Amino acid sequence: MNGRTYEEVAVGEELPPLPIPLTRTLIVATAIASRDYQDVHHDPGLAVERGSKDIFMNILTTNGLVDRYVTEWAGPAAVVKAIRIRLGVPNYPGDTMTLSGTVTAKHDEDRRVEIAVRGENGLGAHVTGTVAVRLPAKGAI
Amino acid sequence: MTAYEDFAGREIVPPREGPDPVNVPMIRHWAEAMGDRNPVYLHDDAARATGRPGIVAPASMTQAWTMRGYAPAPGTGGTGAEELNALLEKDGFTSVVATDSEFEFHRELVVGDRVSVREVVESISPEKSTALGVGRFVTTVRTYTDQDGEVVAVQRWRLLRFRPENQAPKALRPRPAINRDNAFWFEAAREHRLVIQRCAGCGTLRHPPGPCCPHCGSFEWDTAEASGRGQVYSFVVAHHPRHPAFEYPLIVAVVELDEGTRLITNLVGVEPGEVEIGMPVVLDWLDADPDLSLPVFRPQEND
Numbered sequence: 379m380n381g382r383t384y385e386e387v388a389v390g391e392e393l394p395p396l397p398i399p400l401t402r403t404l405i406v407a408t409a410i411a412s413r414d415y416q417d418v419h420h421d422p423g424l425a426v427e428r429g430s431k432d433i434f435m436n437i438l439t440t441n442g443l444v445d446r447y448v449t450e451w452a453g454p455a456a457v458v459k460a461i462r463i464r465l466g467v468p469n470y471p472g473d474t475m476t477l478s479g480t481v482t483a484k485h486d487e488d489r490r491v492e493i494a495v496r497g498e499n500g501l502g503a504h505v506t507g508t509v510a511v512r513l514p515a516k517g518a519i
Numbered sequence: 520m521t522a523y524e525d526f527a528g529r530e531i532v533p534p535r536e537g538p539d540p541v542n543v544p545m546i547r548h549w550a551e552a553m554g555d556r557n558p559v560y561l562h563d564d565a566a567r568a569t570g571r572p573g574i575v576a577p578a579s580m581t582q583a584w585t586m587r588g589y590a591p592a593p594g595t596g597g598t599g600a601e602e603l604n605a606l607l608e609k610d611g612f613t614s615v616v617a618t619d620s621e622f623e624f625h626r627e628l629v630v631g632d633r634v635s636v637r638e639v640v641e642s643i644s645p646e647k648s649t650a651l652g653v654g655r656f657v658t659t660v661r662t663y664t665d666q667d668g669e670v671v672a673v674q675r676w677r678l679l680r681f682r683p684e685n686q687a688p689k690a691l692r693p694r695p696a697i698n699r700d701n702a703f704w705f706e707a708a709r710e711h712r713l714v715i716q717r718c719a720g721c722g723t724l725r726h727p728p729g730p731c732c733p734h735c736g737s738f739e740w741d742t743a744e745a746s747g748r749g750q751v752y753s754f755v756v757a758h759h760p761r762h763p764a765f766e767y768p769l770i771v772a773v774v775e776l777d778e779g780t781r782l783i784t785n786l787v788g789v790e791p792g793e794v795e796i797g798m799p800v801v802l803d804w805l806d807a808d809p810d811l812s813l814p815v816f817r818p819q820e821n822d
Binding site for chain 1: 557559577613618620623
């Protein structure tokens with residue numbers, strides 16, 4: 379797997395967009411993998427009763443997908459230092475969420491890079507936030 | 520100070536250890552479901568090639584290690600958390616959705632780590648109207664520690680606890696002040712009959728109902744059935760203050776019946792801007808709830 383060094387990254391660089399099909403299976407499988415058994419993440423009838431139009435993705439999974447998106451781009455040597463997200467519209471089954479990201483800052487003292495991330499689905503912005511990763515120095519990998 | 524304000528700064532979940540140490544099978548399950556192919560989560564060699572001592576868990580998985588799972592034992596939620604939950608449920612905020620998660624990771628978790636979490640309330644917002652319904656934002660700080668008590672991650676966590684819009688209990692209309700002199704009129708309304716009190720002495724019709732004829736002074740009376748036709752004598756449009764039982768803007772009208780008496784009522788099936796004094800209207804019925812039916816009026820349709 380290719381990795382990025384701190385020196386290779388420039389503020390303003392855009393990450394390639396990543397579309398994620400929001401299948402019902404993905405929403406249920408990720409909820410269970412995160413040990414989140416809230417009924418709104420797997421039971422459509424109860425989700426409707428609780429005021430939702432269908433089951434929807436849990437926030438732990440949004441964290442997980444944003445983490446995956448940034449570390450796929452940064453490479454396996456990257457160490458995630460922060461994930462700060464705000465949720466907007468829900469991720470319902472049948473939609474697609476497309477993640478995009480832009481490098482917004484570099485901190486030389488600890489080789490930390492900040493990436494603004496955004497995940498859009500058919501309803502609007504599902505997630506907006508920032509991920510901070512520490513990248514290896516040139517020659518370290 | 521409201522009961523909610525008492526929770527600010529309070530530890531609602533005392534340090535609680537996750538049921539399992541950081542382990543490869545649960546990481547595999549997570550990585551598969553997320554579609555994450557980063558080899559450092561599953562292969563020691565790949566992890567060592569990046570300078571790590573061995574496999575690390577995904578940073579975003581930190582919270583999962585302390586999740587209570589499918590059938591948590593009673594009492595494991597923390598008494599503060601249960602008290603807060605009971606308070607929220609009592610106010611009808613039965614639904615929950617996470618809105619913010621702000622994670623700072625102090626170190627990567629490795630296989631064998633035992634993760635504990637404690638949770639302290641930062642703030643609880645006043646009631647807010649949201650797209651999902653009326654609710655309160657509950658902001659907490661979760662501190663994750665390892666087997667040595669060292670902090671591995673800190674998470675600011677915000678939930679919206681809300682009353683689902685489609686379940687909001689609709690308020691009842693204020694009850695009419697019913698007494699022995701006017702009860703007959705409301706009882707007739709429940710049968711969808713609009714009646715007018717009539718003096719048995721002189722035949723004069725009167726409304727609102729009363730014990731004595733203002734024309735001849737007789738206490739004897741009976742009723743006449745109204746035709747249900749009339750016209751707008753006067754009206755106002757109420758915008759504020761709002762009562763939850765009513766739809767706004769609310770048209771409150773004085774309708775003069777063809778029989779000559781007037782009553783205060785609501786107009787339906789018409790926009791406030793379209794109402795005119797003298798407009799012909801016809802009777803309709805509002806079944807507000809099982810105990811209350813009231814006459815309302817709508818514009819007479821042109822033949």
